[in-house]
Amino acid sequence: QVRLVESGGGLAQSGGSLRLSCAASGRTFTNGRMGWFRQAPGKEREFVAGISWNGGNEYYSDSVKGRFTISRDTAKNTVYLQMDSMIPEDTAVYSCAGDVRSSYISTLHTAYMYWGQGMQVTVSS
Secondary structure, X not given: OOEEEEEOOEEEEOOOOEEEEEEEEOOOOOXXXXXXXXXXXXXXXXXXXXXXXXXXXXXXXXXXXXXXXXXXXXXXXXXXXXEOOOOHHHOEEEEEEEEOOOOOOOOOHHHOOEEXXXXXXXXXX
């Protein structure tokens, strides 16, 4: 059974930082892709960042580019999202996602097979 377990969410102040982790178990994502998505109240789920597992290629949404950094540790089968210079608009439920069918970083949530449970991130002004 494949599981993605997220940690690191919580409360941050505006301008502050948080680091999210997503530990995968049950399989590796070799030749695949991992991504972070978020959903704020009353809004649609939004792509945040993605990474190809083998080559480490990264892609970011315009709203977080330059502030967030995605990375992965292949030995630990874990992907991270370092969030810096956070703003109240970053408040949302953040979820990690994984897929093994392609290494192409898709911004569509339908392109990912596996999902974590999601966790709240709140940025206070």
